[in-house]
Amino acid sequence: MTTLAPTPTTAEQLRARRRTRGLLGKVLTYGLLSLIAVITVYPFYWTVLTSLETTGAIYTPKLLPDSVTWRNYEAVFSNAPMLRWVLNSVVICFFGVVGSVVLATLAAYPLARMRFPGRDLIFYAILAVLVLPNEAGLIVNYITTVKLGLLRSVPGEYAAIVLPGLASVVGLFLLRQAYLGIPQELIEAARIDGASELTIWRRVMIPLALPSITAFAILDFVATWNSFLWARIILNDREMYPLAAGLLELNGLFSTNTRAVAAGTVLTIIPILLIFLFAQRYFMRGIEGAVKG
């Protein structure tokens, strides 16, 4: 600010000044973008480095590992039921996602495209779920799960984890929104051709709503894979934990070996990161749709 330029005399000077200002703006923008990126990404990067090291001060900030080894990963697998937790997560995610996608795609259809008594009442009741206080939800769902006797067998325990999340109100709204955008003529044409409602749902609605269904499925997969609280509350048997819940168990198990916990952390996050990177577009669309819908 010390060199206040005199009024520009030539167009040449003016252009040059604009160019420097543009360049400065670009540098500033990218600098700021990079700074935020470092803040959001560094903890992940640090965790990966730590999981690969064997010795040295654990917590110090670093940019490169002091040494590289898979020993911590081996330690996680040999001391904790990692494979079992992965299997649990896969089973829970499979049934959880397939279940909530099927239920939401089914339930949204009549709400979007049929006329029947009680429709508005049901719609508003579902809306109310979003608003109603649900703080005691955890407690009552725990009691329900116990009373249903779900904790007595392995399939029951899986069901105990999956069932509370199956009726997804967000999914219902997303799909209702998607169905509402499908032209009525298509449905009428199918009806005139004698298609049953189930056929219309399967052959007309589902294909046309596929982008929204995919978005919801990915959203739901991420949420299911990441959840740990409910599993930790209802399950006594640690072998039954999904990976995210097991990770916290690992932290207690390896209280002296942070590197092994870091290895477990990396293993837990890899699947979700891969899914996210491949399906980002759908994922973000799902988030936006959930609010707009």
Next chain:
Amino acid sequence: MRRSEEVLPPITQRSGTSWRVGARTTLIAYAFLLPFLVLLVLYHFWPVIFGTYLAFTEYNVISPPRWVGLENFRELAGDDQFWSGVYNSLKYLLVVPVIQFLSIGVAMLVNRQIPGIGLFRTAYYVPVVTSFAIVGLMWTWMYQQDGPVNWVLTHLGLMGQPHSLLNNPATALLAVMFVTLWKGIGYYMVLYLAGLQGIPRELEEAAVIDGASRWQVFWHVTLPGLRPVILVCSVLSTISAIKVFEEIFVMTQGGPAGSTYTAMYYVYTKAFQDFKYGQAAAAGLVIAAISLVFGLINFRLTRGGKGL
């Protein structure tokens, strides 16, 4: 299955069978809805109803609930632990304006077509798709006395000497709040980005042609255009700030010295450690009421407020 449905008259058929068609449609509609509704009632409505009832009882799962009237609420009123939980939850509300302000800023920063912007958006979004189990562990490490956060703070001269930030009652809550912020910004960024892209570009261009400064365009065109999104985001973040739990569960368990003990943590300990389900349900009801009130205040502020 198929054959019977072919009998279903298409819309060309009239009056005489229309009642039957209506009944049929109703039946089909409910068949589609049934599985969803059953689970919705069991896991969403029932908790609200039964939870409200439990708040007026003494219950430990083994013996049936015993009606105690307002006893639980009276006990809550005299329970210092509960109130310090509520106090910490209210302190947590400080996250809300910060997170909204920053995510609007970040959204504006990434709302442009420049090379590599997709990469940055992805980087900002990674914390959102990560479980609190992971996030909590990672930040526990980041906050260690010889860890990266201390290194940055001391090198910037913001702190004289390194502390274990999560073990210090003066800093623990702030440290956890920062994690909430760190994980949440990407989420709200996407929502604001959608909002920004919904504002017609012509509006901003017209303002620029009329000689508005960048700041004026932001204040008079962009911000009003974002108002509906700001409303949604601030209500969402207010309610989740009051109910904050998972970060605390993973990182501090309410400590040290109760400095991160929030209202929801109280509900959790009452229910799943002390097995006082009635007391926990009552506390849950009070928290629900508080978050409802703050949600409404937020609603009024963002909608009725002239400033925004």
